[in-house]
Amino acid sequence: MPSIQSMDQQPEIGWHMRPCLVEFLVEIHFSFHLRPEILYLAINIVDRYVSRRIVFIEHYQLIGCVALWIAAKFEDVKERVPSIKDLVQMCHDAYEESAFRQMEGYILSTIQWTLGHPTAETWLGILCSRGPRIEEPKVQHVARFLMEITLFYREFVKYPPSLISRAALALSCFLCRQPERFMDSETDECMEILDLLDTRFAKHGKNLSKVLVKKYSDACYSKVATFVIQFYLQGGRFARVTIPSFTNTPTPNTPLSDAPKLKLDAPITTTALNPSSSDYEDKENWPTTIKPVTSRQIDPSPEQYLPREFVTFSRPVLQTLNVC
Template sequence: MGTTSSMDQQPEIKWHMRPCLVEFLVELHFTFRLRPETLYLTLNIVDRYVSRRIVYIKHYQLVGCAALWIAAKFEDAKERVPTVQELVHYCRDTYDESAFIQMEGHVLATIQWTLGHPTAEAWLRMMCCVPSVEEPKVQHVARFLMEITLFYREFVRFPASAIALGSLTLARFLCGKGRRLFEETEECLQIVEHLDNRLAKHVNDLSETLIKKYSYAFYSKAATFVVQSYLQGGRFVRHVAPPLPMTPVRPSNSVVGTPMSATTTASDLSDDMPITPTSPYFSSDPFSSSAMSDDDKENFSSPKFEPLTNKLHVENPPEQFLPHDFVQFGRQTLHNLNVSPRAMVS
């Protein structure tokens, strides 16, 4: 996927803005009790859209919400799909209803209506059943680690199957389970080491929303377990295979040279990528880059993306409640127990 290079070619949105958007989407996804697959499909749609279109800061949150809306319609039960009025509410009326509807059509056209995607969650479910059923704590730790990968650029280039395997491998290691060395491919170990390095060096910078989500007993307090493991100095250790025994060498009077393999060039390792095509001009398309005047563009010198939300801080959720019985995220419509966000919006 050319997502990494395409993001680098965006004039306004930058990689440091991605965690802000992902955190907002994680919170919105949890609020509406959507399936795990929906979250991964949402980010897959966002990444594909960003790789094909110029996106300005003022529309970054709108793109994320439209992607979540599309993914929910594809993956979830109809009654759980957010309404456009709810999306307007959670974005603090930054966009009107027509903006969400237009952006939905624009995103679908850009990704050519290709929605079927084997998500990391789908791969993880399969891996947790074969060759044996993983215990709930291992599954919850793996899901926590998988959601961390949604936030950072180093994981975007890996396929969903590798993300699931790497997350499960590190989860099993942290939970003290036996190593399955036949699964530890080089790609899997790269993901494990990216996660391990980020947790070891930047554990305090993890998303507060994600930490809260996975700190419930319902999720085996996976976030608390992982954070404490790394604060105590825990690190992943690669398995080192013992050296193979030497093969006896038959003495010979003549020395025969070994044929050399053809060398390869590194020309295809260049980071240079074709310029991301900009949106063609359509006067009816408010999201096309060429349809915007210079006055509409954000300040390029110090761009900043901050999803707009309504929040009310709530401390110390009672542990006896399941996550959806007591939502700690603190949106104004969610501070009461057992109240549906849909009922509050209406």
């Protein structure tokens, strides 16, 4: 699991830039009708890469775009995988085609070609198909909306995908007035995630990603964004239900051990750099032609999705953001 400390050690990028990158990937993912798992796998690849390499601002969006490309080739059918020309257009011609191929090699070698990852979407499919009932589409759509919210913010990074999906489904059942699934809220960590989501909507509901809200306001997602936001704007909050006691003794939670401090290095360098050494001043030997950015229970993606023009390509420059 990626360490929170890895972003804190980066010299140029920070947590305030993460929401903008995730929003960009959500746009592209939705536009190409890619499978739900792909978005989560792409973010996971970005996080693992950032935890092992020094990443400079001008390459952050390139890394995210290539991570989505790798995830699409791993998870989806060939016909829906974006082409190199699509990738260039995604970044508004900020990078040449060779930059994407080059970065693909750096990312794959850095994560040691380890692509398989049990995403929150995968766990949601398992949870919704087991137990006393199969959840109705609206409940699943609300849970997906909540899970994608967790991709944007630092406080959710430390939790495993299995707990993210369980907490999202438990809160979804509450919002949709469905019987509570006790297995989804039986651990302290799961309740922590649920409380974080509940607080995020109650206190910051007006500051959610407009792209994500627009996506889940579409009819193909049962317009659940409107449903959830209205609940919280009207003062609604999650209310815990008393769970009957059981005879078995719960297993005590084991605190997460602090991840070892990572030595970061530049994307183009095959050997690790020590940030404290003089070699740190030699950043990256990128070609001069590369310029910064300027401008499983899953149904197939329905054709009623918003059109390709949903992608605006008019977002602020990633490297000039101070607040996101």
